Amino acid sequence: MRFAYLLLLPTFLIVLSVVLFPLLANFWISVKPVQLGDLRTPSILVNERLMDKLEAAGDEGTIRYRARNSSRRSAITDITLVDTVPAGLTILTVDERCTLQATQITCALGNFEAGQREDLLVTVAAEQAFIDAPINVKDTDPVLTFDPENILTSWQFTLDNFRQLFASNDFWPVLRVSIYYTVFGTVGALVMGLFAAQLMNMAFRGRTVLRGLFLSPYVAPVIAVAFAWVLLLDAGPGGTLNALLQQLGVIDGPINFLGQRSTTVQVLGFSFEFPVALTWVILFEIWRYFPLAFLFILARMQSMSKDIYEAAEIDGATPLQQFWYISLPQLIGIMMVLFLLRFIWTFNKFDDIFLLTGGAAGTRTLTVNVYEQAFAVSNLGAGAAVAVVVFAVLLVFAVIFFRFSPKDDG
Amino acid sequence: MRIGNIFILCLIAGAIWGAIYTLLITLLALLVTGVEFQPQLWQGMVAGTAAAGVLVFQRPAGRDRRMLAMAGGVFIAGLLLLTGLQPLGTGLGRAILGQVVFIVLLAFVLVQTLHLTALDLGPGHESRYNVEVVILRFFKGFGLVFFTIAVALPFFVMVMMSLKNQQLLLSDPLDFSLDLSQGAAALFRSxxxxxxxxxxxxxxxxxxxxxxxxxxxxxxxxxxxxxxxxxxxxxxxxxxxxxxxxxxxxxxxxxxxxxxxxxxxxxxxxxxxxxxxxxxxxxxxxxxxxxxxxxxxxxxxxxxxxxxxxxxxxxxxxxxxxxxxxxxxxxxxxxxxxxxxxxxxxxxxxxxxxxxxxxxxxxxxxxxxxxxxxxxxxxxxxxxxxxxxxxxxxxxxxxxxxxxxxxxx
CATH class of the missing domain: 1.10.3720.10 (MetI-like)
Structure with a gap:
């Protein structure tokens, strides 16, 4: 038993650190006012300057240390500055926050608010040695110790991220687009997969080649096929599909397939807005993931017993009846599993839409919105809040999945 | 007795396949040669129907090579006649050799498809079972063509575009013909x-x-x-x-x-x-x-x-x-x-x-x-x-x- 745990431990640790811990960290970030820029640790910048010109021995001058909190958003605590005054300068007075030890001054500056700046003044008198060989005071860098407040680890919380998210005008449209994309993408891929599996379940020459071809959209890198589609659907002068349709006389001018939000369609006197870009994004999703459904359904079909079909033949069942009453009932199990898993995976999908449209023209799903908020608007907290919503919706799906998880999973 | 529901179904299949293949092969010719061909849809449809009629009118045993060739000939003749000797939408003079190749290819795939659709059946009246068989064969053929093109097209465009240059791509986006005379270094410049x-x-x-x-x-x-x-x-x-x-x-x-x-x-x-x-x-x-x-x-x-x-x-x-x-x-x-x-x-x-x-x-x-x-x-x-x-x-x-x-x- 100890052996079992020992073998599982490494797996457990790596999954814990890269999946589970970040998952919790995401919840943490979602309730913090953290911007992308906050990832750079704030620090104290000091500018040291001799204010007066010292021309003869005995001249007095002031050295000014100007310390500034580089971060505009977070405070820094326990700041101490230690510096050595160059030889040849006699220290006359020091700032009240500083103590003097020989030529070394030590200043306890306490805490700086975000963006706060303070000046420290030290007056000195020049000796002859300094006049003979002046030394730039900047040559001795002040040593700073401080405790930066890291917004990521502080105990400062806010619900603003969620408040903004739900108050913003595009939260519900984004959720709706996500659901459309997921439902149509999943069902489409499944139906196409079923159709393709029917085709491949018969013997003909070149079947192996075609099966390899049918699987390739799923195997090829998403970035390669997404850009191929982008150029295929381009509305500019090089777009293949637009040129083709114009050559055939189907359309007059180019259509911006991936950039047009919607077009008005008249059906039976009703006119409604048909989403153009979203449809193409869904078509891409179907194109890319029907192979998976195809593969699983085909595997299930090939494992079916032939006897029952022979019996049905003898009883005079037609091909359609055989499909409807024998094949389909046996495929329902695997199709349910595929539907639920694909549903969740389509909902999680980010790369495809991001590469095709970047979320423009009414194709922004929740996952694209995570990226948009966190990295385009640079508000990590807001992005994490969207990610929490993604996760919450997913949890609902997962519960459903486990409720219906059939015993027969391919 | 001689003509029944299977014959009618095959005529319909001939019409649809005639149109589909005329469209597809003409587009293929267009993409490969860069010549501006135009698909002659309704002519292809009628010629396809005629070819199906000639082929399926025979009993299954009679559909040998000669019969298939004859159906193909009927299709080509029909297409030529109906389009006024412009089977691909331009005069036969342009790229004559290419046109001949594509038209023969068109006739070949069409007749093969129809032959497989009607295999062992027709032209007489058949039971519901065999009617469904013919209809399903049609849809399976359609599915194969549809999936193959849908899957392969983006990959085709990907490869072909990578071998062209920007100027050509923008001025003539449908011309995917490869200029092999420029040598490998120029072809694979990208x-x-x-x-x-x-x-x-x-x-x-x-x-x-x-x-x-x-x-x-x-x-x-x-x-x-x-x-x-x-x-x-x-x-x-x-x-x-x-x-x-x-x-x-x-x-x-x-x-x-x-x-x-x-x-x-x-x-x-x-x-x-x-x-x-x-x-x-x-x-x-x-x-x-x-x-x-x-x-x-x-x-x-x-x-x-x-x-x-x-x-x-x-x-x-x-x-x-x-x-x-x-x-x-x-x-x-x-x-x-x-x-x-x-x-x-x-x-x-x-x-x-x-x-x-x-x-x-x-x-x-x-x-x-x-x-x-x-x-x-x-x-x-x-x-x-x-x-x-x-x-x-x-x-x-x-x-x-x-x-x-x-x-x-």
Whole structure:
């Protein structure tokens, strides 16, 4: 038993650190006012300057240390500055926050608010040695110790991220687009997969080649096929599909397939807005993931017993009846599993839409919105809040999945 | 008696196929030669109907080679007559040899399709069973053509665009004819430039390194884990094998913000090590799930025999279980390789340094107005070829492995 745990431990640790811990960290970030820029640790910048010109021995001058909190958003605590005054300068007075030890001054500056700046003044008198060989005071860098407040680890919380998210005008449209994309993408891929599996379940020459071809959209890198589609659907002068349709006389001018939000369609006197870009994004999703459904359904079909079909033949069942009453009932199990898993995976999908449209023209799903908020608007907290919503919706799906998880999973 | 429902159905099929093939072959001719052909749809439809009539009017036994040729001849003659000797929409004078080739091809595929649709049936009246057979044959043929084109078209465009130059692409986007006289160096100019000026050699190497490392790490962790879950009894086993499934439903996009934040602070963000940590963590659960299913299928008696002969548990895993599970290991390795090679999100978010780019990250940078689009497509081809070749080579393995337990995508 100890052996079992020992073998599982490494797996457990790596999954814990890269999946589970970040998952919790995401919840943490979602309730913090953290911007992308906050990832750079704030620090104290000091500018040291001799204010007066010292021309003869005995001249007095002031050295000014100007310390500034580089971060505009977070405070820094326990700041101490230690510096050595160059030889040849006699220290006359020091700032009240500083103590003097020989030529070394030590200043306890306490805490700086975000963006706060303070000046420290030290007056000195020049000796002859300094006049003979002046030394730039900047040559001795002040040593700073401080405790930066890291917004990521502080105990400062806010619900603003969620408040903004739900108050913003595009939260519900984004959720709706996500659901459309997921439902149509999943069902489409499944139906196409079923159709393709029917085709491949018969013997003909070149079947192996075609099966390899049918699987390739799923195997090829998403970035390669997404850009191929982008150029295929381009509305500019090089777009293949637009040129083709114009050559055939189907359309007059180019259509911006991936950039047009919607077009008005008249059906039976009703006119409604048909989403153009979203449809193409869904078509891409179907194109890319029907192979998976195809593969699983085909595997299930090939494992079916032939006897029952022979019996049905003898009883005079037609091909359609055989499909409807024998094949389909046996495929329902695997199709349910595929539907639920694909549903969740389509909902999680980010790369495809991001590469095709970047979320423009009414194709922004929740996952694209995570990226948009966190990295385009640079508000990590807001992005994490969207990610929490993604996760919450997913949890609902997962519960459903486990409720219906059939015993027969391919 | 001689003419029945099958004959009518085949006439309809002839009409539809006539139109479809005329459209497709004309477009193919257009793309390959660059000559502006126009599909002659209704003429193709009528000629297709005529060819179907000639062919299916025969009894099945009478449809020999000569008969097929005759049907093809009827189609070509019909098309020529109806279009006024412009079967592809332009005068026969332009690229005459090419036109002849495409028209013969058109007639050939049409007659073959009709022959297969009506195989062993017609022309008389048949039962509902055979009517359905003919209709289903039609839809199967249609499905094959539809899927083949839908799947292949983007890949075709990808490869062809990568071999053209920007000027030609913009001025004549439908001309995918290849000018072979310009020599290999000119033809593959985009590829040469990508490797020469855009560091694609480095990207290729980085991608390979990260993917192979991911495979190695994944197997190293997943094999013992899967074995334990499949074979040994311990408290929490059932919970574990279920929660593995849950982990592969966690969306990457939810992990990307915290990992970005944490890796930034630890200085691990802009490194390949970061990817080599993240990729295995996401693939190990999948691999574990696939492998445990396979391990369960290996008879426990074999292992018990090994134990009896004095092998330790580790010895049994090494000498008995793993050799038996080799096909599963191969498929898991391939699948993990595929995931790591194709991964985009983390590579895109993590890597800033050009020297560290993987292929996915490198191609993302080509998508700007300054880089000509044939370079973008050449990059896409470079990224696609290794994974596709590997996949087609080991397709059998991958298919069994995939269907053994994973539905990740």
């Amino acid at each position: 590829y040469i430039e990508l490797f020469g000026q855009y560091n694609f050699g480095t990207f290729l190497l980085n991608s390979a390194m990260v993917s192979v490392a991911t495979v190695a790490i994944t197997l190293f962790f997943a094999v013992p884990g899967a074995y334990v879950v499949a074979r040994l009894k311990f408290p929490g086993q059932a919970f574990l094998s279920r929660s593995i499934l849950l982990i592969y439903m966690v969306p990457m996009i939810v992990l990307v913000i915290p990992l970005y934040a944490i890796f930034s602070q630890l200085g691990m963000r802009n490194t390949l090590w970061g990817l080599m940590l993240v990729y295995p963590a996401t693939t190990i659960p999948v691999a574990l799930y696939m492998l445990q299913g396979y391990f369960r299928g290996i008879p426990a008696e074999l292992e018990d025999a090994g134990l009896m002969d004095g092998l330790t548990r580790i010895g049994v895993i090494r000498k008995v279980t793993l050799p038996l599970a080799l096909p599963a290991l191969a498929s898991v390795a391939l699948y993990v390789f595929m995931i790591a090679w194709n991964e985009f999100l983390f590579a895109f978010m993590f890597l800033d340094n050009v020297q560290l780019y993987t292929l996915s990250r490198g191609i993302a940078d080509l998508n700007t107005a300054e880089v000509p689009r044939q370079h973008l497509m050449a990059g896409a081809v470079i990224a696609t070829i290794p994974v596709l070749v590997l996949f087609l080579w080991f397709e059998r393995f991958l298919v069994t492995g995939l269907t053994a337990g994973s539905v990740k995508g």
